[in-house]
Amino acid sequence: MRVPTMLAGVLVLLMSMVADVLAAADVRSVRLWRAPDNTRLVFDLTGPVKHNMFTLTAPERLVIDVQGAQMTTPLEQLSFDNTPITALRSAQRSANELRMVIDLGAAVSAKSFSLPPNQQYGHRLVVDLYDKGAAPPVPATQATAPAQPVLTLPPVTSAKRDVLIAIDAGHGGEDPGALGPKGLKEKDVVLAISKELQRLINAEKGYKAQLVRTGDYFIPLRKRTEIARKMGADLFISIHADAAPRTAAFGASVFALSDRGATSETARWLADSENRSDLIGGDGGVSLDDKNPMLAGVLLDLSMTATLSSSLDVGQKVLGHMGRITSLHKKRVEQAGFMVLKSPDIPSILVETGFITNPAEASKLQSKRHQQALASSIHSGVRQFFQQSPPPGTYLAWLRDSKQSTQLAQIAQGPRTHVVSAGENLLKISQQYGVSLASLRSANRLRGDTIKVGQTLSIPATTLAIQP
Ligand SMILES: [Zn+2]
Known part of the structure; x- marks a missing residue:
């Protein structure tokens, strides 16, 4: 049934007036997440609200007045262990105003913002409490801090350092990521x-891995790359599980950043849905490169091209190993505009371990055995990449160089003898000792290439022809 436009307009106006008069939004649940340096409180609401937050001292507490709201959930069962919060209280100041008081055991700097509904949650009021010493992020519009360094040089050290790998478990906290059947959450599987x-x-010499997210809490996407940069990571791996509207979709895939647009529509859709979680950070979603002036863009381009080629290389190796233990969604590394892959100087890949929306794959993803197999295959790909391309100054680079010089040292030797065994020929023997066929012939006064099993050959002395 169609309502005439004007009447509909009047209805909307009336309804919003009613909403202003009555306490229209209920606080129907409160969730709490503890991160290493901050505590996040999320108030789930049945509608949008206006709020005002201020602090009071002696004793330290935070007051949040919420217009048009009432508390409909008990607050007693919340656990404040390991947080600066000692209690959370609420009182109805009037029919139209809810006051919430957070009692604090230690001073914090606080930030609050509202979030509109998304696929999983309705309207929310978010309060972030940063521990003393941990500064809240500067809003993008007021950013006065100098731009991030465009290129980070590896630390100069004579010690043989470890290759450092940042592992980023996607989502976390009130962002569960994709949801599988029976309430399986992407954030838990990927952690x-x-x-x-x-x-x-970490069990392997020459390597060290650190988790970007160590528990069940949310980190904004840009913060994840910043954490990897602060670590001095040589590689950034973001671990995810896929979702698709079609539950039949299955298989793992590996992504690198797209240089221009996504390689497929699926990739674009996926990048959008993964990037959407950055809104939960509440600070406007400014991408890393927006911060840099135009001039730096040229340098960034150069750095990104080299970084991207490494990302594609490691991605293809990881995909190759994953293909041995699980079905692949795509046989080649896909490219898309994932926010977490935008570090200009750290090779970065995003691994979609499988479709959590596919019931069969979801139950595999949930099993410890499959999780171990996935981790092991990703590890194999990473190891293969770093063995081939060890970053300078690392133990792995030293190991590769010393192996090469050992091989060369073996080649550079004085005259020796060789007893011919079955299946050998002159060419093969010359290659084995790194001497030319001609010099081998002349050292043994051979006219042709015919040799006999048991024959003793003189191997001429060799010198180093190549730089170690
Ligand atoms: Zn994800």
């Missing part, structure tokens, strides 16, 4: 795989 991958990497 388990990430921890297993970290364990495998």
